[in-house]
Structure formats: structure tokens, C-alpha cells
Amino acid sequence: MTASSDPAVGAKAAQEALDAHTVETVAWHFHESTGCPFWLEKRGELKFDPLTEIRCFEDLNKFPDFEDEWLRGGPVRRWVPKGLADKPVYVFETGGTTGVPKSRIAIDDFRTDYSLFSETLPDKYFPKGANWLMLGPSGPRRLRLAVEHLAQERGGICFCIDLDPRWVVKLIKKGWMEHLEEYKKHCIDQAITILGAGHDIKCMFGTPKLIESLCLGLEEKGSSLPETGITGIFSGGTEFTPQWTKFCVEELFGGPPEESGVYMTPTYGNTLMGLACSEPVTKENGYKITYHAPQPRAVVQVVDFDETDRVVGYGETGRAKLTTLTKEFFVPGFLERDEGEREPPSDKYPWDGISGVRPFSRLAEGTTVGVY
Template structure:
């Protein structure tokens, strides 16, 4: 990944300015697609009548998206799912993925190709040495109606590999936690990890994998009990994600579990921050010199994040200051003009590879933290 020091300050500022121009242009195009009678989705065309402005005339830049009311995730709960499908994509096959809803009626997002595009972009950030093309993958995470499972499989196929998956129902995990059945929870986790160990020790030449932090740790322990390790079974590249991904856990993971940085351990781990609405935000490379700090950058212009003040969600905090994460999704399949995430963090400055704002220290939003059940994540 590039750094500011690799280019002159003038060149860097020019790339920051160009990325904002791209975002403004992309915003305009996206709004016109979703609010035009010929291409828009029934949901947004209906919502247009409730707005006190005309999106086709009054949105000229990304900043103008603040004119929209905040996107309510309750809009995603229940159907009909077809109201989200843009008329411009009317005859294409549609996927439906659950987002968040681990209790009650699931929140659903329709997708056509966004999950492919997002992970193809992410693929470009993976170092070839540790994520070799043609290598097979293991998906150690939620299965069923989850975007992540299908997306990781596409990532493997996009990189000429084959993806091995396990069965994992996050809804059952949350139920076990809420009932206080910790013994059952431990057994279910063991059941998931056992499936992964079986795949990794079956001669399938799996070199790359996705895992949530908790499951990665459990997998490492299970392999150790069998007298082997992630490195010994052939793993060289790990992509992981979830709110459990803290600097403290990353330090433990790199120094204790993996056996040092990639050049020593032979295993490269990259943290990501993503969800079914946004796609995938990549992290700048994590290093001991930087205190294992994790800073995420959204895949602009397809999605953007802001860190906003706790008392005014239209006001961005200063660099290094803490606020709530606000998300915008801007694709021709799905439009989210400002969704308040259940996370908070610190606003980060643009960097060479990602000349736009990032967010670090991502953790559950303090006002909701006590009510958030993390489960396998």
C-alpha cells in the first residue's frame, strides 16, 4: 500500500481532490439512476413523493446527500423484496442476503452483482506472495443466507481457486448466548472448528482463508491440540473481519498465534470492516511500529464512510476525534444516503492508496454496546 511519503505533498493533495471529484460525479449518477422513472427502484420512486426536495434537481454533490433523512434499517425488515430491485435491472437474477437480523424478522438486502464487484476490488489489494492465485480457500464464517459466504466463494473463484465452506448458523449462536447455554455454545463452536480442521487436514491444498477473530483463535488452538499449526497445514494468507478486531487482539494474533509478522511466520493477515450494505473496507497494512493500529478505508466511490459527532449526525468530527460511523452505499443496485452504523471510531486522514477519509478503532457504539450481542463475530 502506498504512503504519503512516496509522493510529493502536491501530488497527494491532487489525488485527494480527484477522489472527491470522482465521488461527487458518482453520487450524481447514482441518484439519477435510483430516482428516474425508467431505472429507479419502486422503493425510492415511492419515497421521492415524501421528500421536501427533488433528488433529480437538488442533489449536485456527495455533501448534498445530507438533505435525505437517515436511512432506517427497519425499511429492510420484511418484504416485498422486489421493491428494492431497480427497474434498470428488472430482468437480472437477484440474490437476497440477510444483514444483521439475528433475531426477529431478518433485514434483507437484494443484490445482483455488487458482492462480486466488491470482492474483485478487494482481491486487487491482496499480496500475491501470501494469497497465491490458484490456491484453494476455506470459508470459516456464517453460512446460509449470508452475503459473506457467497462473496468469499466468489473471491476464491476470481483468484482461480476453489472454496471450501462449513455450516455455521449465527442465529443459533445468538440464541445460545441469550439463553445462557454457554456449554452448548462451546460445543457448537467446537463443531464449526472441527469441520474446518477436517478440511485443512484432508489434502485439499488450502492456502488462504476467511475467519472471524474468535473462530480463527479457536482453529489455531484446535490445530495445536493435534500437534500442528496454521503454517504447518499450509495457510499463508488470512482475511478476517468483525468488531472483535482490535489492536490488542491483532497484536496477540500476530505475535503469539501466527508466530510473528509475515516475513517471519509466512502468514499474512489482513483485517477488513464490512457489512451487507456497504461491501468491504480494506485496512492499511498493520505493523508493530504503528502499535497494530487498524484503519479502514471504504471502497469509494461505491461506498463512503464518515465519522460524525454524537449530537449531530450531519457534522463530521476532526481528524483523530471520536464519533459514530455513518455509511453511504452508492451503487446502481442499492442506494443508502446515510445509515447510522452500530459502531463508533476515530476519523483517519487520507493515505496514498486511499486518498479519502478512513476510520480506526472501530468498536460497538457506546449507547448500544450493552444491547449488542456479538456472537461468533
């Protein structure tokens, strides 16, 4: 949607679009002819009728908080809406270091999300037709296919490395730090080999830890990221802090884009939501990172730690609460393992944002971050 020049008008239009999209999405997932088997079965347990009592986004508070366990184990086809049953289906996993991983079905959502994200990238640093490097998790994760689609959407070809984040987390938990360093070196060596093979790679995805390791690995070889030809980086992960961004831009890249020629844009996303874009991150704004979800397809709210239906005030700290609203996947009120501060709408994104994203403090001690 196009933002209005008047913030109040833009915010009102965005809310109206979200309310209408919510009603349409709920109707799709709960109607007998198009609905998702999981939600059609769950409908009998609810204390309200989603088809008649969901009239706006706020009405989604009538649903109980979405439970992690609903996504663990199968049959996975219970998540495929009847209206899409004849389409080829992907399954993407998240977690899985211990126990059964959470999984979600996907058909075109990952393509749609990254096509929309593509429109936010400046062509000067992410030139059309350039090839990409995917320096992140492979295997049953959405990210690899999504970045590959992004490269193809922009007319390029994507080169990928082989990385198993579950093995990284196991190494950390076992305290096998020597093995961890060797595995990280193995991944970085793959990336450096690809970058030096004459493939005209100008754009890349990488997690913060891997970007830092890549820059240091190149430095050891007497090179640098700008010297490889990389001009545009899209990154994501809970390690994305103002302090790390400042270090990365000023020390590893050699300065802001106008000096180093390297532009980096942070993102906040996951298998359930898609991709939240950030406002420009600069020295002038103290490298503050504020994300806005891709409304109306997904919404991130910052809610009270205990009263999870209550959104906190602007500037206040709370837990990230995610709602996914697409024809493929409906997730109301999923409490993330992250916290942050609620931010007001901006001109470009006329709805709330979240800044300072970090592991949820009440769970942080039991959270192993791994490559992210």
C-alpha cells in the same frame, strides 16, 4: 482509481469522482425509467427533488437518516431498480436473531466488491490458483458467496463450513455457554477436517474469534496454522483490535509474515456496504487498524453522536455513518452500530478512514457480538 503522489491532488480528484458518482447514482434510482420502486415512492415524501437538487455528495444530507425498518419485510422486489429488473437477483440477510431480519437485494455488487478487494491482496501470501477455506457464517448471508467469488476470481476453489450465527447469539443470550462451546467446537472440527484432507488450501477467511479458536484447536492436536499450509488470511469483525492482532500475530501465528509465513489483512464490511480495506497492520505502527471504504461505491464517515450530519475532526471519536452508492443499491446516511476515530486520507486511499472500530457505546450493552 489510482492515487496521486501528491496527497492534496489525490484527495481533490477522489472528491470530484465521488461527487460525480453520487449525482449519477441518485439519477439512476430516482428516474422513472430505471429507478427503484422504493425510492420512486419515497420521492413524493421528500422536501426536495433528488433529480435536480443533488449536485454533490454533501447534498445527500438533504435526505433523512436511513431507517433500519425500511429493510425489514417485503416485498423485497421494491428494492430492485427497473433498470435491472430482468437480472437474476440474490437476497442477503443481516441480523434476524429476533424479529424480521434486514435484507438487501444484490445482483453483481458482491462480485464487484470482492474483485476490487482481490487486487489489494499480495500474491506472495495469497497465491493465484490456491484453494480457500471459508470459516464464517453461511446461510442467507452475503459473505459465503462473496468469499467463494474471491477464491474463484483468484483461480481457486472455496471450501465452506456450516455455521449459523443466529444460533450462536441465542446460545449466548440464554447463557448456554456449554452448548456454545460445543457448537464452536463443531465448527472448528469441520475446518480442521477440511484442512487435513489434502485439498491444497493456502488462503482463508475467518472472523477473529474463529481464527483464534482454530489456532487453539490445532494446537491441541499438536499442530499450528503455518503447518496446515495456510499463508494468507483475510478477516473481519468488530473484535479486530490492536491487542488481539498483536496476540494473534506474535503468539498464534509465530511472528510477522516474514518469520511465520502467515499474512493477515483485516477488513471492515457488511451486507450493505461491501468491504473496506485496511492499511498495513504492523508492530511498527502499534498494530493500529485503519479502514478505508471502497469509494466511490461506498463511503464511511465518522459523525458526531448527536449531530449526525456533522463529520468530527481528525482523531476525534464519532459514530460510523454509511452511504452505499451503486446501481443495485442506494442507501444514504445509514447510522451503523459502530463507532471509531476519524483518520486522514492515505497515499493508497485518498479519502477519510476510520480506526478503532468497536460497538457503538450507547448501544453496546444491548449488542451481542456472537461469532464476530
